[in-house]
Amino acid sequence: MSAPLRIALIASARFPVREPFTGGLEAHTWSLARALRARGHQVELFAAPGSDPALDVVELPVHRTSLSRAARSDVSMPDATWMQEHHAYLRLMLDLAGGAGDRYDVVHNNSLHYLPIAMASAVRAPVVTTLHTPPTPWLESAIQAGERCPVTFTAVSEHTASAWRPLVPAARVIHNGVDTERWPAGPGGRHLVWFGRIVAEKGPHLAIAAAREAGWPLRLAGPVGDERYFAERVAPLLGGDIVYVGHLGCRDLAALVGGAAAALVTPCWDEPYGLVVAEALACGTPVCGLDRGALGEILTPECGALAPRDDVGALADLIGPVTRLDRRAARERAERFCSLDAMADSYASLHREVAA
Numbered sequence: 001m002s003a004p005l006r007i008a009l010i011a012s013a014r015f016p017v018r019e020p021f022t023g024g025l026e027a028h029t030w031s032l033a034r035a036l037r038a039r040g041h042q043v044e045l046f047a048a049p050g051s052d053p054a055l056d057v058v059e060l061p062v063h064r065t066s067l068s069r070a071a072r073s074d075v076s077m078p079d080a081t082w083m084q085e086h087h088a089y090l091r092l093m094l095d096l097a098g099g100a101g102d103r104y105d106v107v108h109n110n111s112l113h114y115l116p117i118a119m120a121s122a123v124r125a126p127v128v129t130t131l132h133t134p135p136t137p138w139l140e141s142a143i144q145a146g147e148r149c150p151v152t153f154t155a156v157s158e159h160t161a162s163a164w165r166p167l168v169p170a171a172r173v174i175h176n177g178v179d180t181e182r183w184p185a186g187p188g189g190r191h192l193v194w195f196g197r198i199v200a201e202k203g204p205h206l207a208i209a210a211a212r213e214a215g216w217p218l219r220l221a222g223p224v225g226d227e228r229y230f231a232e233r234v235a236p237l238l239g240g241d242i243v244y245v246g247h248l249g250c251r252d253l254a255a256l257v258g259g260a261a262a263a264l265v266t267p268c269w270d271e272p273y274g275l276v277v278a279e280a281l282a283c284g285t286p287v288c289g290l291d292r293g294a295l296g297e298i299l300t301p302e303c304g305a306l307a308p309r310d311d312v313g314a315l316a317d318l319i320g321p322v323t324r325l326d327r328r329a330a331r332e333r334a335e336r337f338c339s340l341d342a343m344a345d346s347y348a349s350l351h352r353e354v355a356a
Contacts, residue, residue, distance in 0.1 A: 035344035157294035177343030186258015265289035
């Protein structure tokens with residue numbers, strides 16, 4: 001039996017990795033840390049203050065910066081949150097480049113920040129980075145910071161890998177997985193569900209419009225990530241059979257999703273993966289969505305259907321047929337294609353490969 005690996009797992013500095021999760025990235029990091037530990041590996045999670053202490057968390061040093069009036073009035077003054085995150089990751093990478101990095105066999109960067117990539121060559125342990133987003137200028141420039149980028153890259157979908165391929169031709173696709181025990185199959189019900197971060201790019205206003213047009217009750221759940229968007233585009237549409245139930249923990253959210261006839265997924269951007277699709281399928285709930293990003297990689301005709309992007313009328317027309325799909329097929333798709341075990345085994349194999 002192979003010896004356990006010592007893994008440094010770098011998470012987001014902006015939101016804590018704990019339930020109820022702010023978004024899919026935090027949920028993914030939490031699940032990955034637990035799954036790697038369950039396989040016997042020693043995982044230290046570098047994450048935002050307030051993260052789940054059960055994960056052996058080392059809090060990233062995110063400190064409020066005290067600036068003079070002159071500095072704050074400078075025309076080059078960046079956003080305060082940007083500076084806090086920059087210095088937190090800079091401190092971490094300097095520590096890893098020093099003696100602290102010798103404690104690990106592999107460093108896995110699961111954040112969206114550029115410094116773990118830009119400074120990877122200073123760390124003696126091999127660095128793996130998961131690409132969770134489309135190309136961004138910060139990450140692209142970090143990859144090109146030296147003559148050769150030493151990072152091993154993975155991508156959460158073929159769609160995302162394809163978007164990065166001009167710069168990262170060898171990114172391996174490891175689909176995000178969900179714990180099917182924490183997302184059990186549910187009985188279905190007489191309402192639709194939409195869940196996720198309530199921000200414009202997730203499009204809950206489109207879900208409301210489609211549900212109303214199709215004549216179905218809708219329950220919405222998730223953290224409000226953009227207060228102005230919620231107040232102007234979502235709150236005025238609530239009422240009657242359209243209900244916002246709040247930001248729920250996993251158990252309550254799984255019960256809500258498993259008790260729905262179908263889940264609506266309405267991205268207004270090209271989803272790099274779409275974790276809510278996998279979570280809905282695990283609950284046996286078929287998915288009715290807009291065809292953007294990687295959603296088409298996850299869904300099959302047996303467990304869901306996709307309307308053309310931004311076409312609310314077409315989405316509404318699909319709701320009835322989707323609610324009549326076999327819930328067992330949805331659950332089976334989650335177990336085969338997007339299970340946590342498959343994802344964790346793939347990452348563990350990659351970690352051992354790069355650490356050899």
